[in-house]
Amino acid sequence: MKHKILIVDDEVMITELLSDHLGDEGYEIYIANSASRALELLPKNPDLIILDINMPEMDGLELCKTIRDHVSCPILFVTARITEQDKINGLQYGGDDYITKPFSLKELSARVAAHLRRDERSHVAASVLTSGELLVNLSQRRIFYKEYEIEVSKREFDLIEFLLTNAGQVFDRERIYERIWGYDAEGSADVIKEHVRKIRAKLHEVTGEEYIETVWGVGYKWKR
Numbered sequence: 001m002k003h004k005i006l007i008v009d010d011e012v013m014i015t016e017l018l019s020d021h022l023g024d025e026g027y028e029i030y031i032a033n034s035a036s037r038a039l040e041l042l043p044k045n046p047d048l049i050i051l052d053i054n055m056p057e058m059d060g061l062e063l064c065k066t067i068r069d070h071v072s073c074p075i076l077f078v079t080a081r082i083t084e085q086d087k088i089n090g091l092q093y094g095g096d097d098y099i100t101k102p103f104s105l106k107e108l109s110a111r112v113a114a115h116l117r118r119d120e121r122s123h124v125a126a127s128v129l130t131s132g133e134l135l136v137n138l139s140q141r142r143i144f145y146k147e148y149e150i151e152v153s154k155r156e157f158d159l160i161e162f163l164l165t166n167a168g169q170v171f172d173r174e175r176i177y178e179r180i181w182g183y184d185a186e187g188s189a190d191v192i193k194e195h196v197r198k199i200r201a202k203l204h205e206v207t208g209e210e211y212i213e214t215v216w217g218v219g220y221k222w223k224r
Contacts, residue, residue: 005022022112065093097111172219
């Protein structure tokens with residue numbers, strides 16, 4: 001099975017160069033030219049992330065800090081920053097290595113291969129779903145927005161996982177109830193409405209966003 005590498009850099013020329021080079025070496029490549037796109041690609045469960053620091057909006061350090069507790073794969077910073085403090089910051093934010101521009105593609109390949117070999121010996125995969133900057137850690141059954149954890153009940157988590165896994169699809173209350181409570185459950189699907197209300201309130205309080213959309217006369221869906 002091919003190792004999956006996520007390349008995050010706002011410079012398209014850089015991502016294309018690295019994608020072509022590492023793709024030729026047999027890796028499966030995903031490209032993100034922004035931190036928001038990188039978050040969207042996290043559910044691909046990359047085996048290694050190559051991350052630039054100098055990006056607009058959310059920079060590489062902030063992105064690393066946001067995802068580090070939810071992905072166990074190696075993160076390699078690639079950047080033009082060269083001071084000792086920059087390197088220390090990168091490692092303190094959760095990076096595993098630091099490569100300065102300009103760099104040799106052979107050196108990059110060697111470091112990528114070394115980290116993948118090392119990671120295979122200790123890797124415990126974490127399954128993560130994302131929606132914007134909302135991270136749902138399926139392995140730990142915990143939900144985070146940036147550095148904030150959002151507390152939800154077991155049923156609320158189950159409902160979030162189901163809708164987010166099937167983002168964009170509409171489900172009526174009966175279908176949701178059957179999938180989460182089980183086909184033999186003797187309760188009422190009316191409880192779904194109250195659970196959705198509570199989830200919306202909890203997520204909006206922290207994020208200011210609405211994630212679950214009501215499709216009138218049909219049911220609910222998670223917004224893409």
